[in-house]
Amino acid sequence: MDHQQVIRDVTARLPMASTVTEVCQATVAALARYTPATIAVLLHVRGRLRCVAATGSWQVFATVAPDAGIVGRVYTRGKSAVVPDVAADLDHIPVRPDVAAEVCVPVLDPAGRAVGVLDLQWTGPADLGSWQATAERVAGRLGARIVALGGPAESRSEKLLRHAAAMTAASTEWDLMAATIGAARDVSALATAILVLADRTGPQLGAPTVAPGELETRMRAELAEAGPQALRRITDRAHRYGAGYTLGESGHPPTAEHEPLVRAGVRTLMAVPVGPPERGGVLLVADERLLRPDPTTVNLMELLAGQAWSCLDRLRTLDRLREQASSDPLTGLRHTGPFGQRIATATPGRTALLAIDVDGFKSVNDTYGHQAGDRVLVGLARALEGALRQGDELYRIGGDEFVAVIEVTRPEEAVRVAERLTEAARRIGRTISVGVALPRPGESPELTLRRADQALYAVKRQGRDGVQLSAA
Known part of the structure; x- marks a missing residue:
C-alpha cells in the first residue's frame, strides 16, 4: 500500500469541494479507493458528533454524544485511538457484526482544536500503525479545509x-x-x-x-x-x-x-x-x-x-x-380542587371567605325536578358572578353550596360584598344565606371555612336571606 499516494489523492480532491459536506464526502470516497474499511467522518455540531459522510454499512449513527464510543473518546481527548480488537474495548459502537479492528483520529483545526473525528473500521487484517499515520495526516488536511469553508455547521x-x-x-x-x-x-x-x-x-x-x-x-x-x-x-x-x-x-x-x-x-x-x-x-x-x-x-x-x-x-x-377538570360542568364555576389551592394561599386578616347556601333549594328539586333545580343554580351562579368585584372568585363546592374568596382591607368590606350577593339573588327571585369569615393568624383554611359555615347556619336559624360575620 502506497500511503503517500493515498495522502496525495485526498489532498488533490479537497480544494475542489466547495462545502464542508462535499469535503467530507470527497475524503471518504478517496480513502475508500485504497482500503475496504468502513469509513466515517463525524463533525461536532451543537453538542453532538454528527456523521457527515460515510461508506456503506448496515447502520450508520446519524449523531453520537461527544462522550460516547471510541469516536467520542477520541474527540474529547483529542488523541488517536488504535484498537486491534474491538471486542476488548467497551467503548466500541458496533455498526456491523464482523468488525475486528478500528483506527479513529481527531480532525483538528489549524489551532489544534478538535472539530470532529475520522473513523476507520476493518473486518480483516490491516496495517493499523500505517493507517493511523495516514489517517492523522489526512485528518489534518481535512480540518484545515473545513475551517477555511467556515467550519462545521447545521444544515x-x-x-x-x-x-x-x-x-x-x-x-x-x-x-x-x-x-x-x-x-x-x-x-x-x-x-x-x-x-x-x-x-x-x-x-x-x-x-x-x-x-x-x-x-x-x-x-x-x-x-x-x-x-x-x-x-x-x-x-x-x-x-x-x-x-x-x-x-x-x-x-x-x-x-x-x-x-x-x-x-x-x-x-x-x-x-x-x-x-x-x-x-x-x-x-x-x-x-x-x-x-x-x-x-x-x-x-x-x-x-x-x-x-x-x-x-x-x-x-x-x-x-x-x-x-374541564377544574370546573363544575353545570355552572362553569371552579370547584373544590382549585378552591382548596386558593384558600391555602389566604392572607390572614385580608382574605375573606363567603360561604353561600341557596335558601329552599331542596323544595325546588322536590317540586319541579332536578332540571328546574339546575336552571336555578346556573341563573344564580351568573347573578353572583355579576355582583362580585373584579378579582373576586366564586366556587361551587357542593349541590347548592357556593364559596366566594375575596380580598378586603377590613371585615366590614367583606360584609358589604356579601350583602351585594344577597341583593343579586333577590333580583332573580331567589334568596341566599351568607356566612363571612376572615382567616386568623395561624388558622388553617379548613377552620376558616368552618367558621364561615357556622355563621351561615346562624343566618338560617334567624330566618334565612341574610349575612352574618363570624366572630373575630
Whole structure:
C-alpha cells in the first residue's frame, strides 16, 4: 500500500469541494479507493458528533454524544485511538457484526482544536500503525479545509429538527410563538418573522420577539394601523392559495393586502398558512433586502408552520381539558380542587371567605325536578358572578353550596360584598344565606371555612336571606 499516494489523492480532491459536506464526502470516497474499511467522518455540531459522510454499512449513527464510543473518546481527548480488537474495548459502537479492528483520529483545526473525528473500521487484517499515520495526516488536511469553508455547521433541515423539538417542549402559547419566530428566522435566514393567529374576534398579531428589530417594529405598526381587515386579507389569501413569496422588485406593484408591509420596508416576504382556515393564521417571514427565497425555503417554512399548529392545538386542547377538570360542568364555576389551592394561599386578616347556601333549594328539586333545580343554580351562579368585584372568585363546592374568596382591607368590606350577593339573588327571585369569615393568624383554611359555615347556619336559624360575620 502506497500511503503517500493515498495522502496525495485526498489532498488533490479537497480544494475542489466547495462545502464542508462535499469535503467530507470527497475524503471518504478517496480513502475508500485504497482500503475496504468502513469509513466515517463525524463533525461536532451543537453538542453532538454528527456523521457527515460515510461508506456503506448496515447502520450508520446519524449523531453520537461527544462522550460516547471510541469516536467520542477520541474527540474529547483529542488523541488517536488504535484498537486491534474491538471486542476488548467497551467503548466500541458496533455498526456491523464482523468488525475486528478500528483506527479513529481527531480532525483538528489549524489551532489544534478538535472539530470532529475520522473513523476507520476493518473486518480483516490491516496495517493499523500505517493507517493511523495516514489517517492523522489526512485528518489534518481535512480540518484545515473545513475551517477555511467556515467550519462545521447545521444544515437547514437539522436546524428545523432542533427547533421542532424546542417548539414541542413549549409549555405556553407565548413560549411557542417565541420558539416559532426564532425558528423561522434561523432556518430562513431572513431578518424577521411575525405570527398572526386567530382568536374569537379574528386574526391577531402574535407575541413580539424579546428584542424586536426595526423591521419587525415597523411591520407591527403598519399592520396595527391597517386594522383587523388587513390581517384578515393576508391570512385569507395564504389559506386560499397556499404559501407564497414575493421578490418585491421595483416596477412590480404589490397586491392590496401587502401594501402595509411594503410601507414598512419589506422587500422579501414569505407568507405561509398556519392551521385550518377557520381557526388558524399565517406566518410572515420578511426582510428589507431584495432576496430570492427558493422553493426549498418555503417548503421548510411550511413544515415549521405545520409543527407550530400541531403544538398550538395540543396546548389549547390541554388547556380545555384542565379547565374541564377544574370546573363544575353545570355552572362553569371552579370547584373544590382549585378552591382548596386558593384558600391555602389566604392572607390572614385580608382574605375573606363567603360561604353561600341557596335558601329552599331542596323544595325546588322536590317540586319541579332536578332540571328546574339546575336552571336555578346556573341563573344564580351568573347573578353572583355579576355582583362580585373584579378579582373576586366564586366556587361551587357542593349541590347548592357556593364559596366566594375575596380580598378586603377590613371585615366590614367583606360584609358589604356579601350583602351585594344577597341583593343579586333577590333580583332573580331567589334568596341566599351568607356566612363571612376572615382567616386568623395561624388558622388553617379548613377552620376558616368552618367558621364561615357556622355563621351561615346562624343566618338560617334567624330566618334565612341574610349575612352574618363570624366572630373575630
